[in-house]
Amino acid sequence: MPHTDPEILALLALGERAGTAADEDHIAGCAGCRAELARLADVVAIARHDGPAAQLARPPEQVWQRIAAAAGVTGAPAAGAPQPSPDAAGRPSPDTALPPAADGAAGGGPRARPRPARRGGRPGFPRWLRGRLAAAAAGLVIGAGAAAGVASVVAPAQAPPVVARIVLRPLPQFPQWQGASGTAVMRAGTATLLLDVTLHAPRRPGFYEVWLLGRDGVSMISLGDLPASHAGSFTIPPGTDLRFYTRIDVSLQSFNGSPVHSKTSVVRGSLPPAAAGGSAGAGGRA
Amino acid sequence: MRTAIAPALRLFRYCHRVDPVSDEDVSAAFTEGRPEGLGLAYERFGPLVYTLALRSVDDAAEAEDITQQVFVAAWRGRDGFDPHRGTLGGWLVAITRNKIADALRGRQRDQRLLRQIASGGATAVSDAPLDLLVDRVLLADELAQLPEPQRLAMVLAFYSDLTHEQIAATLRMPLGTVKSNIRRGLARLRSRLEADGAAH
Numbered sequence: 001m002p003h004t005d006p007e008i009l010a011l012l013a014l015g016e017r018a019g020t021a022a023d024e025d026h027i028a029g030c031a032g033c034r035a036e037l038a039r040l041a042d043v044v045a046i047a048r049h050d051g052p053a054a055q056l057a058r059p060p061e062q063v064w065q066r067i068a069a070a071a072g073v074t075g076a077p078a079a080g081a082p083q084p085s086p087d088a089a090g091r092p093s094p095d096t097a098l099p100p101a102a103d104g105a106a107g108g109g110p111r112a113r114p115r116p117a118r119r120g121g122r123p124g125f126p127r128w129l130r131g132r133l134a135a136a137a138a139g140l141v142i143g144a145g146a147a148a149g150v151a152s153v154v155a156p157a158q159a160p161p162v163v164a165r166i167v168l169r170p171l172p173q174f175p176q177w178q179g180a181s182g183t184a185v186m187r188a189g190t191a192t193l194l195l196d197v198t199l200h201a202p203r204r205p206g207f208y209e210v211w212l213l214g215r216d217g218v219s220m221i222s223l224g225d226l227p228a229s230h231a232g233s234f235t236i237p238p239g240t241d242l243r244f245y246t247r248i249d250v251s252l253q254s255f256n257g258s259p260v261h262s263k264t265s266v267v268r269g270s271l272p273p274a275a276a277g278g279s280a281g282a283g284g285r286a
Numbered sequence: 287m288r289t290a291i292a293p294a295l296r297l298f299r300y301c302h303r304v305d306p307v308s309d310e311d312v313s314a315a316f317t318e319g320r321p322e323g324l325g326l327a328y329e330r331f332g333p334l335v336y337t338l339a340l341r342s343v344d345d346a347a348e349a350e351d352i353t354q355q356v357f358v359a360a361w362r363g364r365d366g367f368d369p370h371r372g373t374l375g376g377w378l379v380a381i382t383r384n385k386i387a388d389a390l391r392g393r394q395r396d397q398r399l400l401r402q403i404a405s406g407g408a409t410a411v412s413d414a415p416l417d418l419l420v421d422r423v424l425l426a427d428e429l430a431q432l433p434e435p436q437r438l439a440m441v442l443a444f445y446s447d448l449t450h451e452q453i454a455a456t457l458r459m460p461l462g463t464v465k466s467n468i469r470r471g472l473a474r475l476r477s478r479l480e481a482d483g484a485a486h
Contacts, residue, residue, distance in 0.1 A: 006469050006473075007465045007466065007468070007469045009469075010465075010468050010469040010472045010473075011450060011465070011468065013472065014443050014444070014450075014468070014472075016449055016450060039476060040472050040476065043425070043472055043475050043476045043479065044444065044472070046418075046421050046422055046425050046479070047425050047429070047444045047475070048444055048445070049418075049422055050422055050426070051445060055426060055430075056333035056334060056336075056337040056423065056426055056427055056430065057333060057336055057337045057340055058332070058333050058336070059332050059333065059335075059336035059349075059350060059353050060346075060350065062350075063332070063336070063350050063353050063354055064325075064328055064332070066350075066354050067324070067328060067353075067354050067357045067358055068324075068325075070354065070358045071324055071357070071358050071361045071362070073321060073324050073325065073361075075321075075322070075325060238434065238437070238438060239434050
């Protein structure tokens with residue numbers, strides 16, 4: 001019979017049940033397939049050795065400055081990186097636009113996707129967050145290394161370090177929620193950023209849902225629903241551009257099966273003001 | 287039915303992909319000595335070099351020094367790098383290993399001196415097998431380079447208890463796509479280890 005399907009070998013290497021009895025027989029008798037499986041299993045073992053916490057640590061900012069000085073080059077390592085594009089004038093599409101925040105931060109923007117590209121740098125993370133993530137990662141690695149004597153493990157049991165605390169407040173245009181409040185704590189998780197959201201609001205028919213809002217006032221990412229305790233932990237999808245998705249919003253949703261924002265915002269909060277990675281990111285407002 | 291991660295991934299398609307500079311472009315800019323070459327190389331491989339150093343010497347300040355030494359030495363000695371014989375990442379890893387070895391040797395010398403002075407009581411120097419460490423850090427680096435959602439599929443395959451069917455349901459991807467993502471992802475990780483890793 002032909003050699004075992006590489007997809008089956010990959011799944012077997014990951015420890016899954018895959019393939020048929022015929023595959024099993026073939027692998028048992030085929031040195032080539034056995035060797036391939038062993039090589040893939042090695043990769044899996046190396047990947048799993050440190051667990052998902054095994055992220056790379058970013059060197060502190062001053063390291064680049066020292067390198068640049070010693071090598072006689074100038075500029076930031078990601079010189080020429082485009083800043084997030086300022087919101088262009090325009091009105092949000094009325095059927096999807098959310099009520100803007102009182103501070104006007106949701107200024108109208110076109111539905112066009114923001115320019116996500118940034119050459120180099122930690123993708124999609126504003127400067128303030130990059131620094132804190134690096135510090136958090138370094139702290140984990142150093143702490144674990146010191147404890148274990150050998151710097152090759154990362155303590156998995158440590159609570160993920162906090163990188164931002166955000167107060168959530170009701171919006172003036174929703175007087176019915178003026179008693180509501182909440183907090184969002186951002187943590188550097190294993191492979192992702194986590195957001196612990198707590199809401200103080202009366203129980204209402206429906207359920208509360210947590211969102212990230214884009215600066216154009218239209219784009220949004222659903223993080224998930226708050227459980228009945230009104231406290232939940234959410235994962236920020238990897239790759240999310242937090243220079244663009246700068247606000248956290250909790251909505252009251254009806255049990256109507258609609259996956260979109262109900263446009264009833266209960267509380268909202270912004271990532272730290274320094275979040276925009278410098279003045280250029282502040283939305284270009286004069 | 288909701289798994290723990292499903293809500294977070296529900297609107298995954300809304301995530302923005304960055305388009306990083308390709309490793310080939312970084313390598314070309316570096317090799318040709320273009321002004322931005324060092325910065326691009328540092329952006330791309332700085333965390334790899336620094337993490338390797340940090341986890342070897344277990345001292346942030348020393349790891350920063352090593353990182354600096356590696357990039358400065360690499361930039362000054364870039365004529366010695368032949369892109370036809372290996373990758374820039376692999377070359378930087380080799381330099382990093384040398385600098386780490388230097389640092390650890392220096393430390394051992396200090397330890398011996400201390401022992402002579404104190405006669406006993408000296409702690410053992412960390413001798414974490416560098417080869418294994420290199421492979422693990424390289425793998426973390428390559429994993430981070432995978433495009434989404436392949437990276438996420440690999441992370442879930444490695445670190446969650448989800449089967450590939452559950453990963454497909456979680457990511458709302460066709461089963462066949464998940465399987466081929468996993469196969470290609472594993473193959474790519476293996477290639478990176480073979481190209482730049484300890485055994486190369």
